[in-house]
Amino acid sequence: MTMIETADAEGGVSLHQRILSDISEKILSGAWAPGHRIPFEHELSAQYNCSRMTVNKALSQLAKAGLIERRRRSGSFVRQPQSQAAVLEIHDIRVEVEALGLLYRYERVARHKRRSDAEDRALLELGVAGPVLALECRHFAGKRPFAHEQRLINLTAVPEASDEEFLTIAPSPWLIGRVPWSEAEHRIRAVGADKPVAAALDIAAGAPCLVVERRTWSAEHPVTHVRFTYAADSHTLVARFRPSQG
Amino acid sequence: MTMIETADAEGGVSLHQRILSDISEKILSGAWAPGHRIPFEHELSAQYNCSRMTVNKALSQLAKAGLIERRRRSGSFVRQPQSQAAVLEIHDIRVEVEALGLLYRYERVARHKRRSDAEDRALLELGVAGPVLALECRHFAGKRPFAHEQRLINLTAVPEASDEEFLTIAPSPWLIGRVPWSEAEHRIRAVGADKPVAAALDIAAGAPCLVVERRTWSAEHPVTHVRFTYAADSHTLVARFRPSQG
DNA sequence: GTGGCGATTATGTATATACATATTGAAACG
DNA sequence: CGTTTCAATATGTATATACATAATCGCCAC
Incomplete structure (x- = not known):
């Protein structure tokens, strides 16, 4: 039995x-x-x-x-305790701002369609030249600029983006759901603000900023590269580790 | 069959x-x-x-x-694509420096044993006062200072640390293996270097720096808090996401 | 001793089965 | 017509079993 x-x-x-x-x-x-x-x-x-x-x-x-x-x-x-791996949650900026209890506002600063130059190809890790869309945007928390966004979209991978002005919707939410991503890489570092970014964020040139760069692939094809710049004290990333139990 | x-x-x-x-x-x-x-x-x-x-x-x-x-x-x-979670690998500084092909050197700058003050308790998220060990260290890559370390060790959780001078071994490798950690939290942000840190890293005061703070618990008890400060261009954190396939 | 070989052993993967549980859709009922 | 009940269904968890595979131990020949 x-x-x-x-x-x-x-x-x-x-x-x-x-x-x-x-x-x-x-x-x-x-x-x-x-x-x-x-x-x-x-x-x-x-x-x-x-x-x-x-x-x-x-x-x-x-x-x-x-x-x-x-x-x-x-x-x-x-096992010997080893290289700690922590889980970093990457939230949408709107969600993050609203979690702070502040009003979120989005602004598209510039939009250029062009054939990719050497720098674009380096950022996208793109082998061959092709059309790209370059965007510059600002994200506000209340009245203050919260983040500056510099984005490249590979139009070979996402041709529909050609027809989008991105005046009312930010690139991230537009891309999510439209393009399935299979892989992403984030690079996080500190920089001193250069002049255009300093102006966009309303801070002094050279002031410390946190930069989060994200590259996204879909089925081996580069989709987009984005660089978010946050003024030093406005933003903290949190990563947690807890040994998984299921 | x-x-x-x-x-x-x-x-x-x-x-x-x-x-x-x-x-x-x-x-x-x-x-x-x-x-x-x-x-x-x-x-x-x-x-x-x-x-x-x-x-x-x-x-x-x-x-x-x-x-x-x-x-x-x-x-x-x-499922709907949701908050992206990327895996952030936190390596030991020695490993990281040697991966760059540079000679690693460690230096203990200061060591104080004291009863925890309000700031210590805030950093450790400690409820009651008790003995703590405060350390200040420098990590070199080649001839140049690479990272500045400010550390607090909760001596109630790790009494053996009282007897260690940390002159030749850095706190991280000492703690790993000695104290099983069950949970860790990392906070990552950009700051302008204050005077002591600027001096330690041999950079100008106010220069942009990347700060990684880590808090560690073992079975609900706070063990240690550490703040690593890196000069802006010396260090980039990388986090990757790839949908797991086992 | 030393080198090779086969038996032993612990894990890895898969099957077929049993029963639990949550949820839904439809039937029965007031 | 709304509500309650119930059966059907898909997933969740566990068992007993079978066989594969890799690593090691011990034996034996040399």
Whole structure:
């Protein structure tokens, strides 16, 4: 007779979750130091009175999360803590401004359609020349300029953008949903504001600014490059790390 | 008779992986737009000629990765693209400097043991007063100062730190391995260098700098707070996003 | 000793099955 | 006509089983 304990044996959580959190706790508390061999699957399945499959799925997940390392024939071991990877949430500027309780306003400063020059191609990581759309925009929080946006759109990848003036809708929300992106890269650094950006943000030239650049690809094709510049004190990026438990 | 096709049917990849990448491709290419209902588990299991369990595991993983949403009785649906989450790799400074092909050097500038004041408690998010260790350090790349480090260690959580002078080993590598961390938060912003930091980094006061602050907890207890300051052009953070496929 | 070889072992992947649970759509009822 | 009930359905979780695969241990020949 096969007894299946699908549901909550006691605490309303699945067995999978319980094994996961039990072992995570042991590792994160330091009870099982890096290098320590955790019990074999068959030992844990006996201990938890469940099948090996259930244990296997839990341990595989811990391995994928990077907490343990699994070696055939040898067992599973607590991994050395390594390069920390934190999750950085990139929000839409409108959302961010409104989260601050301020009124969001968008302004398109300039729009040029042109054949890509060498700089454009470098920014887009584009191999061959082709038409691009260059945009310059400002995002306001209340009365004050919040962010300056310099954007390039690869018109070969997104021909529909030719017909859009971007006077009322910002490029980000326009692109999202229209172009499925498969990969993105963000570069974050500090710079001193150059003259045009300083003017746009209403700060002194050379004043410290946070720059977030994003390059986006869709199925290997470069789609867009954007550079957001924020005045030093207006913006903080937050990245969190918590060992995943599912 | 049960036929099990554990291995590579053709391309040397597992069925699990194949289902995963097939569906990811459909979503990321836009063929299946947000809101689209993907085939039911039993349909996919027929299509791939495999068991429902195999399909279930693949779809569950896509759901965990955020690409699809699963609703009982209704099916699985392609999710609306949402707040982009990028993975930010936080490397040890030594590793980073050596990756640049430069000689790494570490210097401890100051070390003070004291009872936490209000500012310390704010930085550590510490409720009650207690002993803390305040450190100031410099990290060099070649001959030039690369980063300035201001660190607080909660001696209640890490009493062993009292006995360490940190003259030859930097706080980060000392803490890693000694203290299991369960949670970390990074804040990234641009600032103008204040006088002491400017002097330490050999730059002008007010010059733009990138600041990375990290707070670390171990099992709910604050462990350490550190502020790294980099001169504007010396350092760029990179965060990548690629829809996970396992 | 040392080098190779086969048995052993722990994990990796897949199947078929069982039952739980949430949700929806339709039927039954007041 | 609205509400309640119920059955159908798709997903969620677990079991027992089968076989593949990689790594290691120990044995044996040299």
